[in-house]
Amino acid sequence: MSGDKASQLRAAAALQPTPGCPGPPALNRDDAAAVQPIAEPPAVEPACRAARRRAARVPYRAIAALAAAGLADSAYLTAVKVLSLTPACPLSGGGTGASCGDILTSEYSTLFGVVPLAAVGMLAYGGMAALALAGAAAASGSSAASAPASAAAAAQAAAASGEAPAAAEGESAAAGAGAAAAAPAAERSAAQAAEEAPYRRAVLAGGLAMATCSSCLLYIMLTKFGGALCPWCLASAALSFGIAALAASGLRPRELSEAAAPGAGAVATTLLLLSLGLGTPNLSFASGGYDLDYSLPEVTSASGPDAVSLAERLAAAGARMYGAFWCSHCYDQKQAFGAEAMAAFPYDTKMAAVCEAAPGGLQGFPTWVIGGEQLVGEQTFEQLEAALAKAEAAAPATAAS
Secondary structure, three states: OOHHHHHHHHHHOOOOOOOOOOOOEEEEOOOOOOOOEEEOHHHHHHHHHHHHHOOOOHHHHHHHHHHHHHHHHHHHHHHHHHHOOOOOOOOOOOOOOOOOHHHHHHHHHHEEEEEEEEHHHHHHHHHHHHHHHHHHHHHHHHHHHHHHHHHHHHHHHHHOOOOOOOOOHHHHHHHHHHHHHHHHHHHHHHHHHHHHHHHHHHHHHHHHHHHHHHHHHHHHHHHOOOOOOOOHHHHHHHHHHHHHHHHOOOOHHHHHHHHHHHHHHHHHHHHHHHHEOOOOOOHHHHOOOOOOOOOOOOOOOOOOHHHHHHHHHHHHOEEEEEEOOOOHHHHHHHHHHHHHHHHHHOEOOHHHHHHHOOOOOOOOOOOOEEEEEOOOOOOOHHHHHHHHHHHHHHHHHHHHH
16 A cells, blocks of 8 residues: 555544544545545434534533522522511622612512512522433433444444455445444434433523523612622522523534524513513502502511610601501511510601602602611611611711701
């Protein structure tokens, strides 16, 4: 065999693009002057296409791990919302005195004024984790099904590209055997790849929807609360963006174009839902035309000594908490003080008094006004103590002037 022909054979064998795919046509190794190509068996082609599609894999397990972390985050926030707990807020920001507690108890923390947004996030993260695990199982089955096709095609390529001289009849027999072995395996591999494809598109669409929701909530946090920081919200946003990025990284350009339509639909649906449901009152009452009877709910919790003392000091300093009888957060604030403290509790639900106290309007209920400073949302005893101390310190200076 001439040196040039041997070099051509080695180059053709080295150009295998994917295990199980013949790549460039193999060359006969007889001593004839012309080098004749061996046709690629048609049965191997589906396996090659499936193997090339699998070259870019969606990291399902990493996506499932991020979704599990998001599930824990949103489950905690759901418990805080439902049980009226005080969230742990290690970060703060802005110059308005707002905290992450204000964000998590605002009108933007529910959909249509009823469903806690954290509960929706919990369902979304749980569904994404289940979807990613199902996709991982489908991808594992696809990899296992492609192994026989890869082995058969590799044996065929080895028989066709060896450097030792071989008879043409032996080469044809090896090629036929490889094609016969690869045909059923190729069909199984193509079927498994088709089974995995919906998971790849669904994971991307879900990731884009979650990233869209997080983007909207970040915008609200930065524009409606004076730059206050909510670490739980930031963590959820980072997880959503990570899921979307991982889902997109495992798709080839052609697959991304195929997933564009369902992804755009998921984004549009998310934006529509948020635009209708965030920062709105309970639409079930508004659309039904219900008349609510004026009835303040009874405070049933017991007061501690600190609560009674704080209520008396707030009343003596002229502080007021403005709210409405239908405001659940106002009721939660009164429950924190307890029934005994209600005798001195500075609470006002008269709309005329509310308008006079805040000519510029209130951002929401409840709103505390202590020493001329507004505190929006439920407040902890520590926050009220700090505002009261500030007002008491400013009172002597005002009187002296």
